[in-house]
Amino acid sequence: MVSRSVSFVPSPRSGNFLFKILAVVAIATTAFLAESVTAEAEAANPKYAGIVVDAKTGNVLYSENSDRLQYPASLTKMMTLYMVFEALEQGRIRLDTRVPFSAHASAQAPTKLGVKAGNSITVEQGILGLVTLSANDAATALGELLGGSEDRFGQMMTAKAHALGMTRTTYRNANGLPNTAQMTTARDQARLGIALRQHFPQYYAYFSTRSFKFGNRIIRSHNRLVGSVRGVDGIKTGYTRAAGFNLVSSVQVDGKSIVGVVMGGTSTPARDSQMRKLIAAYLPKASTRGGSNLIAEKAPTPAADASVATADVDLPHKGPTPDTRYEVASAAVAYTDSPAQSSENPLVAQQKPEIPAPTKVKTTSFKQASVAVPSPAPAYMPPEQAASDPVDAVTTASVAPQPAAAKRVLSAEQEPSGWVVQIGVSSSRDMAMDLLEKAKSKGGKALRSAKPFAVAYSNGGDQIYRARFGGFDDQREAVNACNALKRTGVKCWASAQ
Structure with missing residues (x-):
């Protein structure tokens, strides 16, 4: 079919129309075969890890090396945004709150917005910069706003990850630029992707932003699947040389909902092709029925010492997921992107150096108990925000603290x-x-x-x-x-x- 269409030469009076049809078929066939080969090669890549989770039931529809420790690269910004959305929900900041840029934030490696030290942007501009350009300087500035310093914000991110059940994830910075201690797993990133959509439906739509205007620039999203694959509504891309090409995608079509993760890709096209293949293969297997509270999170217990080492917290290994994310809290505190069935709980991240990688696990439960871990109180709360109590900045995803001021x-x-x-x-x-x-x-x-x-x-x-x-x-x-x-x-x- 392909060779015939290429060699077909119509006479002046014959089938120009037929020629066009054959040419289109040839191109489409070639593209399909190339993408299939690319996706197969990607799955054979030794750095590859992937998982697909039914976001309604928690069933793991597909898993390949999903518990192996890998570098998150700019997938890190998903947690940075989780922390930002939580601060918005709690009224500690607003979308128009100014985000100052320190010399450290401004000095971050590209890609970045390029804001000079001493200048500022709004929280909303920071959010848009993260979901489209994957701006490293904006991520650092947001982390410093919420945590007071990059190191402290890394502790807060790690504590939040563990509270969400991401027990094999450690954060050291807000943007995902190389740090050998900053590690995660495909399974943990799937959990975070579900949590973002479940806990913050009023802010989740930011992840589907395809472009935004910043000054005189039109910044377009690095996520090529949004707008090109039916039902994809985000979430995040990532790349560093050590991490490879990473992608978390959320899909909602015809009452079905999945979250897929591809990590360690060899290139952007290979990574995207693999994700398309996973969506095509496993979305039809997802359920149209199920609950919406898969990722339950306890309100963090404030630490007596803000420097507590969260890595030493003894986390329970398994247990039921609470019905909702609400829990009574005794005290609420406020990488750059570039060129098997089992009765055991599969989200249990065993505290061992290496975990055997499951192969193509199907219909395994994705649920896990939530845990309470120490979380440092934010170092920064603008005085004009501290007493505010926004009308619309709340969802069923959290228990509201009383603003201290x-x-x-x-x-x-x-x-x-x-x-x-x-x-x-x-x-x-x-x-x-x-x-x-x-x-x-x-x-x-x-x-x-x-x-x-x-x-x-x-x-x-x-x-x-x-x-x-x-x-x-x-x-x-x-x-x-x-x-x-x-x-x-x-x-x-x-x-x-």
């Missing part, structure tokens, strides 16, 4: 004990109660016995009112009520009084 001055009425659901803040009690009345009409039976009330706080001399529902006996009731509100478009969070 917001001082309660009075209760508009007697506060109910137990768990509460907060839906927003307002400048007056009447407006807060109006919000509650509208929300209750949408909440149905989940809010039938809930008591609406407004709590007044002092915010830098101004008085704000938090609109809340109370009267929930336990965590589950509060979470269910919040989920009912979210299904109607009302954002909320649940917390213990």
Whole structure:
């Protein structure tokens, strides 16, 4: 077919149309065969590791060297963004918060935005810089904003990874530039990919950004599968010479949802071809039914000593996944991109130097117990942000902390004990109660016995009112009520009084 189409020479009166058809078929066939050969060669690459997980059930549909330690390269920025999204959700920063660039951040190797030391960008510009250009300087600046220093932010990232069940992952920097101690596994990166979409649905859409304007530049995404493969909505590419070409992809099509990871690729085309092959092979095997709380995370216990070595924490090896990510917390604290069935829990990352690599494991459960690990408190909290309590920066994915600088001055009425659901803040009690009345009409039976009330706080001399529902006996009731509100478009969070 290919040779005929290439040698076919139409007469002036005959089939120009037929010639075009044959030429198109030849090109398509050649491309398909080349991609198949490339993907097969990639799977035979000794540095290769891959995994595909059904994001609805947690079943591992495919696994190859998925527990082998590898360098994450710019996949590191997925965790940096997780930390940024969490800070946004908790109200510690906003999308328009300025991110200062230190000399250290500005000196990071390309690719980068090129912001000079002493200048700043917004948090949102930083997010966009990470998901499109994979900007190393922006990642470092965001890490310094949240952690106070790169080293401390690395500790925070590692603690968060372990809390998410990524027990074989260690972070040392925010951008993924070479560091021999910064290691992860394909399985851990799949877990992080699922957690990002599950825990932060209001921010996850950033990962599908294909370009954004920064100054006079139009910055386009390195992720070539977004927009070219049906259903791919992110997540992240990565490359260093030591790591090879890495990619985490999330796919949602026709009620099915998978997350795939390819690590150690030999080139961008080879890596992308392998991911296309995995999506084509395993998306049809994914389930249309299943839960949405696969990655449960406990609120971190604040460390008495912020320098605690998180690598020494004794993590449980297996156990059931809690129903939701909500947990009662006694104290909440606030690489460059370039040219088998088993009853054992497969997410268990055994604390051993080497783990035998499973081969093409199918329908293995992806669930694992969540753990609580020490996490240093952020070193930076802008004073103008500390007392803020954003209306929309919350999801069912976390338990809300009380902003430390917001001082309660009075209760508009007697506060109910137990768990509460907060839906927003307002400048007056009447407006807060109006919000509650509208929300209750949408909440149905989940809010039938809930008591609406407004709590007044002092915010830098101004008085704000938090609109809340109370009267929930336990965590589950509060979470269910919040989920009912979210299904109607009302954002909320649940917390213990």
